[in-house]
Each structure stands twice: as structure tokens, then as C-alpha cells.
Amino acid sequence: MKQGVLGLRTALIALLCLGLSGCGAIWDSIYPPVETRDQMVFHVAKDTPYANWQLKMGPLGNPTVYVQPEPLFKGSAIEMVEPMRDASGTYFVGVMVSPDAATRLAQATQSPPVLITLLWQGGLFKVLPVQEPITGGTFAIAVKDAASADILSRVLSDRSPL
Structure with a gap:
């Protein structure tokens, strides 16, 4: 059971990181970085x-x-x-x-x-x-x-x- 919880936690962290990196791209498309x-x-x-x-x-x-x-x-x-x-x-x-x-x-x-x-x-x-x-x-x-x-x-x- 403990093994399954760690695997689920790792998967959720990976999804969260993936989602946040996508948010950065969305933010940059709305507010392009200024040189x-x-x-x-x-x-x-x-x-x-x-x-x-x-x-x-x-x-x-x-x-x-x-x-x-x-x-x-x-x-x-x-x-x-x-x-x-x-x-x-x-x-x-x-x-x-x-x-x-x-x-x-x-x-x-x-x-x-x-x-x-x-x-x-x-x-x-x-x-x-x-x-x-x-x-x-x-x-x-x-x-x-x-x-x-x-x-x-x-x-x-x-x-x-x-």
C-alpha cells in the first residue's frame, strides 16, 4: 500500500510540473517577454x-x-x-x-x-x-x-x- 501512495504522489508531482510549464507558455503568449x-x-x-x-x-x-x-x-x-x-x-x-x-x-x-x-x-x-x-x-x-x-x-x- 505504501508503494502505491509513493507512486501516486510522484505521478501527481510530475503532472503538476508539466502543467505549470504549460502555464508559462500560455502566460508568455498572452504577455510576451520584453527584450x-x-x-x-x-x-x-x-x-x-x-x-x-x-x-x-x-x-x-x-x-x-x-x-x-x-x-x-x-x-x-x-x-x-x-x-x-x-x-x-x-x-x-x-x-x-x-x-x-x-x-x-x-x-x-x-x-x-x-x-x-x-x-x-x-x-x-x-x-x-x-x-x-x-x-x-x-x-x-x-x-x-x-x-x-x-x-x-x-x-x-x-x-x-x-
Whole structure:
């Protein structure tokens, strides 16, 4: 009799676990998970007005740039991020993007100098001056110190909310 009760208990636990995993799928279909990194968008920019490009200003109105309406890629295209420091002591965040984003980035930077902007929730977060074509899908974002490199790498990799 004891053997039958344990078998029944195990079967009920297995059914409960199976049912709960199905509930997760139902929940995700009703409320799809949000990719928080898609609040970060990279655009080509100019420092002078151009066609229908949108004006974006940094804190206190500086810097001012005009961004292309269509983004180059969103944050979810980032495949790898690493805080780093070069030999001269400059801190930066190394970024590698998906092949599709790398192709768009290479096309956008084929005739430097070019400005690439990082917008966070529609606001200007960072302006990246590009002096050489970015052909391999990897680039660096300069920051002021180790803490900034760590924070930015966490945000770009979605390891921590901003």
C-alpha cells in the first residue's frame, strides 16, 4: 500500500510540473517577454540638420545631433559585451553585434568620419565618432572610468537594469 501512495504522489508531482510549464507558455503568449535591450537603439547621425532626421540633444542641450529615422540596429542585436582597458589606461566597452547588424554597421561607416548614436528610451545617451570603417561587427565605446565601463557593459548585455 505504501508503494502505491509513493507512486501516486510522484505521478501527481510530475503532472503538476508539466502543467505549470504549460502555464508559462500560455502566460508568455498572452504577455510576451520584453527584450529590455531594445530600448537601446543605434542610429547614424549628423551634427547638422539633414532631410527628415530627428533632432536629439544630450543633457543640458549638449551635444546636439540629428539622427536618421531608421535605426542601424537595436540592443538585442548585441551578441557580446566586455568592459576593457587599453595600454594607455583608457577604459572602454568592447561590443560585438550579430552578422546582420554588422553588415548594416559596415555599410553605414564605409565613408568616415561618421557619427553613430546610442539612444536609450528615445533620448540621446552616447555619440560615437567613427574615424575608420567598422567591418568586423566589433567596436568600442569609450567611457571615463572602470565603473562606467562595468555599468555600460551590464546594460548592453542585459545583466542589470539601468
